[in-house]
Amino acid sequence: MKISGVDIRPGNIIEYEGGIWRAVKIQHTQPGKGGAYMQVEMKNLIDGRKTNVRFRSAETVERVRLDTKDFQFLFHDGDMLTFMDKDNYEQISLPADLLGDAGDFLQDGMDVIMELYNERPISVQLPDQVEATITEADAVVKGQTASSSYKPAMLDNGVKVLVPPHITAGTRIVVDVYNREYVRRAD
Incomplete structure (x- = not known):
């Protein structure tokens, strides 16, 4: 078109x-x-x-219109990622760099959407938001009461994000995969 x-x-x-x-x-x-x-x-x-x-x-x-298919992420093997077609259970391995920075948020068993052009996989879309656990969070600086004050925190997958001051280590949060931003506390 x-x-x-x-x-x-x-x-x-x-x-x-x-x-x-x-x-x-x-x-x-x-x-x-x-x-x-x-x-x-x-x-x-x-x-x-x-x-x-x-x-x-x-x-x-x-x-260009791409075909999309539902796949499930199975495992990480070196620099290759293995996915399974949810319709016919066939497995496909793709290079990890195809996902770019979003690959840090890939979790075992995660459902993804693969975009295909002429039956060839060219991109993988993760869900926009995922849940992650905070492993480390900096202490709040006393007197820093501005409403926009955020502190750095480390997630269980090694990604650093900025979180509100009340979030502590061990808290489950929802993170925007593509912007790498804190969204809200997980339910």
């Missing part, structure tokens, strides 16, 4: 110069001279390269 270059939104998957790219960030710019354009930061889904491209409103790009 063809779309105008200025209609690209973050998360869109487009075909550009023979590759499959995901729009990561966009910025609409209207300079004093010349026409408006969309500055798009894109990541190649096959080899991981990043690029910035300017699209004018007259330009069109092909928007």
Whole structure:
């Protein structure tokens, strides 16, 4: 499906110069001279390269639809991750760097969505939020009472996040996987 270059939104998957790219960030710019354009930061889904491209409103790009399938994460073996298709129980191993930083939040038995292009897996989506346990939390600095004061804490998976002052070690919290931010205390 063809779309105008200025209609690209973050998360869109487009075909550009023979590759499959995901729009990561966009910025609409209207300079004093010349026409408006969309500055798009894109990541190649096959080899991981990043690029910035300017699209004018007259330009069109092909928007790609990916097939999605439900998979379950089984185990981590060196730098490979093994997933199981929830429909036919077939197993597939993928390189860990395919998940990027979100891979730190992968847990055994976690349900994920795999995106496929021509039957080839090109990305794995984790749930937006996961539960984790705080293993270490810095002490609250006395007199630091501003409502926006957060303190650093270490999660059981080795990720550091900022948490409110009342959160202590051993507390289960909900964390945003892609922004690496504290969301709320787990129920």
